[in-house]
Amino acid sequence: MLQEKASAVADEGMTVAQLGGRPELASDSSHLGLPTTPSIPQNNEPDKNIENIKVVLHDRELWKKFHEAGTEMIITKAGRRMFPSYKVKVTGMNPKTKYILLTDIIPADDHRYKFCDNKWMVAGKAEPAMPGRLYVHPDSPATGAHWMRQLVSFQKLKLTNNHLDPFGHIILNSMHKYQPRLHIVKADENNAFGSKNTAYCTHVFHETAFISVTSYQNHKITQLKIENNPFAKGFRGSDEGDLRVSRLQGKDYPVISKNMVRQRLISSHGHLSGKLGTGVLSSHSQVVSHYQYDSGVPLPNSDSQEALSHSFPSSRESSLLYHCFKHRDNTRHLDLGCKRPYLDTTASAVSEEHYFRSPPSYDPPLLSHPYCSEALGSREACMYGGVEGETGGAVGTDDLPAPSLNCNMWASVQPYPRYGMQTVESVQYQPFTAHFNSTASAVPHHSSSMQRPHPAPPDLVTFTTQRVLQSTASSASSSPSGPASRDRAHSSLFHRNPGSPLRSQRDFTGYPNHSPTSTRESAYQFQTGLSSVGPHWTDS
DNA sequence: TCTCGCACTTC
DNA sequence: CGAAGTGCGAG
Numbered sequence: 001m002l003q004e005k006a007s008a009v010a011d012e013g014m015t016v017a018q019l020g021g022r023p024e025l026a027s028d029s030s031h032l033g034l035p036t037t038p039s040i041p042q043n044n045e046p047d048k049n050i051e052n053i054k055v056v057l058h059d060r061e062l063w064k065k066f067h068e069a070g071t072e073m074i075i076t077k078a079g080r081r082m083f084p085s086y087k088v089k090v091t092g093m094n095p096k097t098k099y100i101l102l103t104d105i106i107p108a109d110d111h112r113y114k115f116c117d118n119k120w121m122v123a124g125k126a127e128p129a130m131p132g133r134l135y136v137h138p139d140s141p142a143t144g145a146h147w148m149r150q151l152v153s154f155q156k157l158k159l160t161n162n163h164l165d166p167f168g169h170i171i172l173n174s175m176h177k178y179q180p181r182l183h184i185v186k187a188d189e190n191n192a193f194g195s196k197n198t199a200y201c202t203h204v205f206h207e208t209a210f211i212s213v214t215s216y217q218n219h220k221i222t223q224l225k226i227e228n229n230p231f232a233k234g235f236r237g238s239d240e241g242d243l244r245v246s247r248l249q250g251k252d253y254p255v256i257s258k259n260m261v262r263q264r265l266i267s268s269h270g271h272l273s274g275k276l277g278t279g280v281l282s283s284h285s286q287v288v289s290h291y292q293y294d295s296g297v298p299l300p301n302s303d304s305q306e307a308l309s310h311s312f313p314s315s316r317e318s319s320l321l322y323h324c325f326k327h328r329d330n331t332r333h334l335d336l337g338c339k340r341p342y343l344d345t346t347a348s349a350v351s352e353e354h355y356f357r358s359p360p361s362y363d364p365p366l367l368s369h370p371y372c373s374e375a376l377g378s379r380e381a382c383m384y385g386g387v388e389g390e391t392g393g394a395v396g397t398d399d400l401p402a403p404s405l406n407c408n409m410w411a412s413v414q415p416y417p418r419y420g421m422q423t424v425e426s427v428q429y430q431p432f433t434a435h436f437n438s439t440a441s442a443v444p445h446h447s448s449s450m451q452r453p454h455p456a457p458p459d460l461v462t463f464t465t466q467r468v469l470q471s472t473a474s475s476a477s478s479s480p481s482g483p484a485s486r487d488r489a490h491s492s493l494f495h496r497n498p499g500s501p502l503r504s505q506r507d508f509t510g511y512p513n514h515s516p517t518s519t520r521e522s523a524y525q526f527q528t529g530l531s532s533v534g535p536h537w538t539d540s
Numbered sequence: 541t542c543t544c545g546c547a548c549t550t551c
Numbered sequence: 552c553g554a555a556g557t558g559c560g561a562g
Contacts, residue, residue, distance in 0.1 A: 074558085077543075081556070161542085174541080214542050215558090222558075231557040234548035 049092070050186050050199040058087035058151050062228060063207040069220040070120055071210035073178075079158030079169040083229045086154040086180055086208060093144025098187040100140040101147060103154050104132060105170050108177040108209050115217035127173045135170060141187040154182075159212065172212040179209045 057063060062084045063071075074080045086103060093099060107129055114123035135157040139146060158169040165171055172178060185200040216222040226232045 083557090215560095226558070229549095229557065230551095231549050231555085233550080233557085235558055 049094070050184065050201050053090060053092040053184055053201060055182060055184070055203045056089045056091075057205040057208065058089055058153075059084055060205075060207065063205070066221065066224055067207040067209070069224060070218055071208075072213045072216055072218060072221045073159055073210045074216070075159045075161040075172050075174060075212045075214065077160060077162045077165075079160045079165070079167055081155065081158055082180075082210075083225055086157065086182075087151045088154075088182060088203075089151055090147045090184070093148055093184075095143060095145035095148070097144050098141040099144060099147060100136060100185040100187045101152055102134050102136040102140065102183050102185070103157065103180055104134045104183070105159075105172065105178045105180045106132070108179040111177070112173075113175050113177065113211055118218070120211060120217075123175070126176055129173075133168065133170045161212070161214065174212050174214045177209060177211050179204060179206070 066084060073082050090101075107126060110126040111122045112124045112126050113120050115121075135154060137152060137154060138156070139152075158167070159172055160167070160169040161172060161174050162169075163171055182203045182205075183200055184203070186198055211217075216225070226235045226237075
């Protein structure tokens with residue numbers, strides 16, 4: 001089934017993310033047609049074709065519905081799952097090669113938003129980026145066969161607005177726009193960390209972009225959540241919904257809430273949707289202009305302000321969306337350099353100027369640099385940037401039976417990328433670099449052809465450090481096999497916080513003990529360093 | 541704006 | 552059954 005679905009989507013055209021190369025502007029034209037032909041599968045080349053990996057967003061239609069209305073994701077102190085959940089179908093991997101799949105969520109732009117007149121508007125400059133945390137899929141590392149066998153779900157990933165979150169959830173600022181990304185890192189022995197050739201690729205599905213909120217702003221979104229999220233079934237209105245409401249209120253007769261009324265009105269009006277209280281339709285035309293995509297190639301929008309405000313086209317315009325706008329570069333890379341404790345890196349953080357002022361031309365920093373610290377023992381380190389694990393060197397890891405991603409962290413890039421959304425996902429692929437790149441070259445995003453190693457552009461560079469990949473990779477190779485074993489390890493690292501025991505995250509529990517039971521559900525969410533940036537960044 | 545407890549749901 | 556994921560609405 002999935003397969004079918006996936007293929008169907010692919011047929012439609014745009015959803016498949018192709019890796020290989022990220023087309024740059026220059027190449028855009030060639031890609032416009034959409035690379036239908038992708039390089040598919042030539043199985044001949046086993047390990048090396050990370051660029052041939054294809055990823056299809058599961059439930060894309062649902063995501064599109066949300067996107068057209070302006071997706072909102074609730075963020076809470078305790079952590080809230082995303083809905084729709086981020087699930088993908090992966091094909092084109094070498095069945096025997098091990099890969100690590102992880103996601104991160106980066107700022108889509110540098111604005112803060114407000115919901116007025118039934119639409120999202122820019123309301124100032126974004127808050128300093130939060131620590132970029134990564135969510136490593138619990139099965140990582142696992143073989144290509146494992147990943148391709150079924151849908152890869154990131155459903156347990158949670159979002160929080162608690163900057164001091166001890167659970168390892170991904171920290172976001174409310175009322176800001178974000179873009180989830182998927183990274184696939186080859187974790188084979190051959191590419192174990194240290195190797196400069198470790199390859200990875202990044203996939204971005206523009207339809208998964210969202211604005212984080214503490215409570216829903218757009219009732220259309222509320223409605224979609226209620227209608228599609230099984231856990232919200234209790235709020236469904238179908239004929240009986242009213243009854244539920246009434247019961248809640250202790251009444252025997254149906255009571256209709258304002259919200260429900262609004263929603264119903266809206267839905268009934270269909271296209272007029274927005275019009276509820278305040279005029280709403282307004283932005284349509286504008287929207288169109290901003291959000292367009294090319295066939296597959298993401299185009300950054302040059303007009304930042306406007307684009308942003310209209311990022312979410314209303315449903316009506318959806319058809320219009322697929323236009324092209326010019327953009328500068330699509331490239332995004334991940335830099336996985338590793339090797340420095342992330343603290344250091346952090347410090348080095350880049351000049352704020354670069355980051356923040358990235359001209360429109362810059363693309364979003366898609367990636368970040370991971371740093372790998374050798375030390376992995378401490379979980380805390382992972383969680384908090386400031387804290388470093390003391391365990392020196394890989395202590396734990398090496399010894400651990402099941403290597404896991406011990407404290408690996410990636411840093412996701414914070415600065416805002418200003419990319420408009422991309423229609424299709426873009427993929428990027430790059431070799432891992434072993435070092436941190438402080439060297440930023442100002443590479444334009446453009447870049448990269450696929451294979452070329454790129455230093456990250458300064459703007460992209462974030463301070464964050466990451467430890468993760470590396471260790472992950474290396475461990476992966478050694479790891480026994482099952483994802484299960486590593487699960488616990490991972491989790492343990494990340495979530496544990498010295499002072500705070502996290503109950504909810506029992507994930508880590510496993511750490512010390514090897515109990516097999518550890519659930520693989522544990523989420524692996526890592527944080528990247530960050531901090532230093534904040535201060536500088538805020539604009540004045 | 542955000543936090544909390546609630547009733548309801550899925551798993 | 553209990554744990555955990557939902558939006559609601561009062562505060």
